[in-house]
Amino acid sequence: MGRGILGTIGLGLTLAFAIPVGLLGLDRLLAGDTLVGAGFLGLAVLMVAIEEYLTTPMDLPGKLAEKTVGAVAKEPEEKED
Numbered sequence: 001m002g003r004g005i006l007g008t009i010g011l012g013l014t015l016a017f018a019i020p021v022g023l024l025g026l027d028r029l030l031a032g033d034t035l036v037g038a039g040f041l042g043l044a045v046l047m048v049a050i051e052e053y054l055t056t057p058m059d060l061p062g063k064l065a066e067k068t069v070g071a072v073a074k075e076p077e078e079k080e081d
Contacts, residue, residue, distance in 0.1 A: 025043070
């Protein structure tokens with residue numbers, strides 16, 4: 001199933017915060033600070049994973065709206081002649 005508009009916006013906002021954290025981790029790894037670099041990279045991956053797989057109370061109205069719109073506005077069936 002495809003991602004809805006709200007899910008796409010949420011992922012974009014999460015990536016807006018996770019990408020700089022990941023770049024900081026990559027910079028620290030390349031500078032030789034392995035523990036801090038790996039920690040920041042892990043944090044960036046965790047931010048995206050939590051957004052993708054965790055359902056929060058704020059997500060429930062959006063999921064309900066997507067199901068309601070999908071049930072009310074169905075595609076018309078084509079008739080065969």
